[in-house]
Amino acid sequence: xxxxxxxxxxxxLARHRERxxxxxxxxxxxxxxxxFAARLALEPLLNDRVVFLPLVPAVLxxxxxxxxxxxxxxxxxxxxxGAMLVAHYGLIPANVADALxxxxxxxxxxxxxxxxxxAQSEAAETARHLSExxxxxxxxxxxxxxxxxxxxxxxxxxxxxxxxxxxxGWSREEAVGRNxxxxxxxxxxxxxxxxxxxxxxxxxxxxxxxxRVVLGQRRTGDTFPAELSVGEVNSEGYRFFTGFVRxxxxxxxxxxxxxxxxxxxxxxxxxxxxxxxxxxxxxxxNQPLSAISNYLQGGLRLLQxxxxxxxxxxxMGKANEQSLRAGQxxxxxxxxxxxxxxxxxxxxxxxxxxxxxxxxxxxxxxxxVSVKVARDPAVDAVFVxxxxxxxxLLNLIRNALEAMEASERKELLVTVQAVAGGDMAxxxxxxxxxxxxxxxxxxxxxxxxxxxSGQGMGVGLSICRTIIEAHxxxxxxxxxxxxxxxFRFTVPRTGEVAEV
Amino acid sequence: xxxxxxVIDDDDAVRESLGxxxxxxxxxxxxxxxxxxxxxxxxxxxxGCVITDVRMPGLSGxxxxxxxxxxxxxxxxxxxxxxADVPLAVQAMKAGAVDFxxxxxxxxxxxxxxxxxxxxxxxxxAPSEGTGEVGQRIAGLSARERQVLEGLVAGKANKIxxxxxxxxxxxVEVYRxxxxxxxxASSLSELVRMAIQADRGG
Numbered sequence: 001x002x003x004x005x006x007x008x009x010x011x012x013l014a015r016h017r018e019r020x021x022x023x024x025x026x027x028x029x030x031x032x033x034x035x036f037a038a039r040l041a042l043e044p045l046l047n048d049r050v051v052f053l054p055l056v057p058a059v060l061x062x063x064x065x066x067x068x069x070x071x072x073x074x075x076x077x078x079x080x081x082g083a084m085l086v087a088h089y090g091l092i093p094a095n096v097a098d099a100l101x102x103x104x105x106x107x108x109x110x111x112x113x114x115x116x117x118x119a120q121s122e123a124a125e126t127a128r129h130l131s132e133x134x135x136x137x138x139x140x141x142x143x144x145x146x147x148x149x150x151x152x153x154x155x156x157x158x159x160x161x162x163x164x165x166x167x168x169g170w171s172r173e174e175a176v177g178r179n180x181x182x183x184x185x186x187x188x189x190x191x192x193x194x195x196x197x198x199x200x201x202x203x204x205x206x207x208x209x210x211x212r213v214v215l216g217q218r219r220t221g222d223t224f225p226a227e228l229s230v231g232e233v234n235s236e237g238y239r240f241f242t243g244f245v246r247x248x249x250x251x252x253x254x255x256x257x258x259x260x261x262x263x264x265x266x267x268x269x270x271x272x273x274x275x276x277x278x279x280x281x282x283x284x285x286n287q288p289l290s291a292i293s294n295y296l297q298g299g300l301r302l303l304q305x306x307x308x309x310x311x312x313x314x315x316m317g318k319a320n321e322q323s324l325r326a327g328q329x330x331x332x333x334x335x336x337x338x339x340x341x342x343x344x345x346x347x348x349x350x351x352x353x354x355x356x357x358x359x360x361x362x363x364x365x366x367x368x369v370s371v372k373v374a375r376d377p378a379v380d381a382v383f384v385x386x387x388x389x390x391x392x393l394l395n396l397i398r399n400a401l402e403a404m405e406a407s408e409r410k411e412l413l414v415t416v417q418a419v420a421g422g423d424m425a426x427x428x429x430x431x432x433x434x435x436x437x438x439x440x441x442x443x444x445x446x447x448x449x450x451x452x453s454g455q456g457m458g459v460g461l462s463i464c465r466t467i468i469e470a471h472x473x474x475x476x477x478x479x480x481x482x483x484x485x486x487f488r489f490t491v492p493r494t495g496e497v498a499e500v
Numbered sequence: 501x502x503x504x505x506x507v508i509d510d511d512d513a514v515r516e517s518l519g520x521x522x523x524x525x526x527x528x529x530x531x532x533x534x535x536x537x538x539x540x541x542x543x544x545x546x547x548g549c550v551i552t553d554v555r556m557p558g559l560s561g562x563x564x565x566x567x568x569x570x571x572x573x574x575x576x577x578x579x580x581x582x583x584a585d586v587p588l589a590v591q592a593m594k595a596g597a598v599d600f601x602x603x604x605x606x607x608x609x610x611x612x613x614x615x616x617x618x619x620x621x622x623x624x625x626a627p628s629e630g631t632g633e634v635g636q637r638i639a640g641l642s643a644r645e646r647q648v649l650e651g652l653v654a655g656k657a658n659k660i661x662x663x664x665x666x667x668x669x670x671x672v673e674v675y676r677x678x679x680x681x682x683x684x685a686s687s688l689s690e691l692v693r694m695a696i697q698a699d700r701g702g
Contacts, residue, residue, distance in 0.1 A: 283555075286582030287511045290604035294517035297607040298524040315520055322513050 024066025028074030031058035036081045048089040052082045052102035059106045063113025071110025079103055147245040155179045155196055158240060167247050169219030180243075185217040186372055200239070208232050208241070212351075213358040215371060216245060223371045224249040225358035248358070284329050288322040295319035344471075346494050347389075349382045349416055349425055350375040356390040357414055360397035369401060374415040379425045381494045384471055389491060392464045392475070396429040396487045399460070403433030403485065424473065424490040432484040436477060444477055464489070503618050504548030506575075508532045508564070510556040514603070518551065518610075525611055535559035539567075546573050549617040551610070554581040554588065562588075562595050569596025576617035580605065587655035589689045593696045600689035634698045637683050645682070648675040653695045 035054040039046070042054070055078035063071030079102060086095045141148055147164030151157055160175040168175070168183050175182065181189045188195075199205070211229035218224065225248040233240045295315040302312040357373055382389075397412065404410045413430040436444060445465040461475075468475040468489045475489035505527045509515040512533075519529040528548075532538040536558050538550075550568065552561035559567075561579050568574040579592040582603040589600045598620060599613040641649065644665075651661035651672075658676070662669040685691035 283583050286603045287514050290582070291511075291513035291517040293604040293606075294514070294521040298517070298521040301521075301524045301607075315517075318513070318517065322517075325513070 021066070024062045024070035025073065027065060028058050028062030028070060029077065031061055032074060032078045032081055034058075035078065036085070039085060043089075048092065049094060050098065051085045051089065051095050052078070052098045055079075055082055055102065056105065056109075059109050060113075063110040064116065066113070067117040068110050068114035071106065071113050075103065075106030075110060079106070144244075145246070147243075147247075149175075149180060149183070149243045149245065151180045151241050151243070153196065153200060153239050155181065155193055157182075164245070167218070167245065168216070183216055183245075185215050185223045185370075187375055188214070189217075213248065213355055215354075215358060215361075215373070216247070221370060222368065223361070225361045249361070281329055285326055288326040288329070291322040292319045292326070295322070343387075344383055344385050346381050347384055347386045349380050349427070349491070349493075350377065352382075352384075352386055352390060353393065353414060353416055353427065356393040357397060359390070360394050360401070369404060369410040369412050371412045372414070374413065376416050376418070379416055379418045379493065382425055382491050383494045384491050385467075388467045389471070392467050392489065393427065393429070395460050395464055396489075400429055400431035400433065400485075400487075403431050407433050407484075409483070418493075419490055423493055425493050426488055426490045428486055428488045430480055430484065430486045432480065432482070435479055435483065436485050441477065445475065502526050502528050503614075504528045504530065505614060506530050506532060506538060506542070506545070506548060506550045508535055508538050508550065508556070508561070509553040509580075510534060511553070514553070521607065521610070522614070525607075527614065535561065535564040539564075544571075545575055548575055549614055549621075550575050550577045551614070552577060552579060554579055554592070555583065562591055562597075565592060565597045566595040576620055578610075578613050578617060580610075586652050586688060586692065587657065589692045590653055590655040590696075593689070593692050599693065602687075602689070634683070634694045638695070638698055640682055641679060645675050645679050648672055649679050649683075649691075649695055652676065652679075653692060653699070 032055060035056075035058055039051060039054040058078050059071060059075045062074035079099065082099060082102060086099065089095070142162045144161070145163055147167045148159070148161040149157060149164050150159035157175050157178055157180055160170070160172045164175070165171055170182070179193075181192045184192060195206070199208070207228065208230045211227065214226055214228045215223045216226040227246040227248055229244050231242045231244075233242060295318050299312040299315040299319070302308055302315075353373060353375065357371065361369075361371065393414075397414070400412055404412070409432045411430075411432045413428075415428050415430070417426050417428075418424075419426045445461050465475050468491070471491050473490040473492065475487070477485055477487050480486050505522050507515055507518050507522070507529060509518065510533055515531050515533065519531050522529045532541070534556055535552060538545075539559070545568070550564070552564055554561040561577075561581070565577040565579060568577055574596075576598040577596065578599045578601065579597040580601045580603055581588060592600045598617050601609055601613060638646070638649075647665055648661060651664060656664070658669045658672045662672045665672070679685075680688075680691055683691055683694055685694060
């Protein structure tokens, strides 16, 4: 069926071409006839001269339409018609010259017509190819799940793909022409122009060809973690930047990306090791605690009896031994966390914060929360174990997100700033949750104290404190003046200051 | 004459301190570092009551309870554990334990459990006390609450119960709390015990 259809189609095309090929001859013959008739009619004015000129249009048209062969055929035909006229008007030298000139002209015209026709068909072919490729490319770009955004040197959006429309909530018409900062939250929103300017000035690549996890902002104001990779195009002196944005908050992509990201950061192994450790320790701690309780309760009973004597001394001593055993178990946890595995290096604090923030927001956790990261490029180089400090930050941010689950106002602010005195950097995580009750506030960083009723071991913050103190820093919490809690910690800075 | 209590725990401190506590309360105590040691020394224990830890090398406390419950005149078994969860409690109760207590425990809860165990031996001919009353309390539960209770007694975790019933884990927790109140259970193991008793009775 399909074959047959194709055949008919090809037949049609062939027939069409034939008709197309006959056309120059038809026009040529018709115009020759017209020229012939016109020359006859003009004889009283021309007096046997200029026999061939009226026939030139026929050759011109035939050559232009059909190229070399029709041009030559019509030229010969016209020459014949001219010869008939010459035979009629008389063979004078002027007419002979006229005839030769006409033949020469006919040749040139036919050759020229052929050239033009070829150039035309080549141009048409190229145009067809181009539009085919354009359509092909467009179809690819429309189906790629990553948003594609092209900007120029000033940051103005030049192109905005269908996926970008879906991801950010702006339509193509709305987005094109506006500055790309439209799609990012603070502080990138204010600083993106300066990033561009710096790149154009110094040529130093910080994101082009590297790619990294950033925060994007939808039309609704919601922020989401995204992986951004940027390419550069140089076209006739103009530079364009193409950004591919992958939404990491989308569930499917999340599972995949989360896996790779976390394994990159060694978080998984560390977390699960800590989790197992904590569970084992919880079980182990129960033993000395049970023993202490038994000895004390029994001892108490003896002391309350009529004749206590010195029988209660031994159980008290044993209870004491058991409490020391419990202390040793806890110490083992601290040693595990702060052990020599720690790898401290100079790290970019701003990048560390940015990555941890994006990681913490992966998945649905950040839903409806407006996230702001206030970085300070002047406070950047710190001397830390990146994985451990990110662990702390991740913990604090997740706590903050959990705390705000039921809050009406959900604002998370992460700031980086210098501590007066200069050799420490302070990171704060500010939430607008219900705050910490004064009863728990004092013991917040002790192990096994949990504000989450029934959930969590209550070791998270104690591990955080162990990590930060091992870094020579400090971690503490204070109430947020406008409601909620602020967790702050400090880490040591290094002498040199390197930007993101 | 005070009854004899066998204390089986692989942790020396726990075993000795519990023995001490029971002795000061007037019970006779024998200590065993493992279930096997106990069975080897007392191949046919008919006397007293057994308190055993769950997680021990070799024979576990649950295995011991199951083995003893098959015997005609077995002593009552109280299971203690540092890692209490519902599935484990259910397993212990089904294995025939009379009580399931979480470490560390209050003096009163272990002592009253021991006392109840001896009372049970004394009244072993009489029908289990309060079975009818427990049945009434179960009858007072809503359909949903009963489903949650059944799930728990089947040894399922909250999340699994939630998934089975198509409700959120938090809602399951609420139902569970309601069930505890209506059943007048002070602990999870008591709840499980009542449900299993009612099940056996009915």
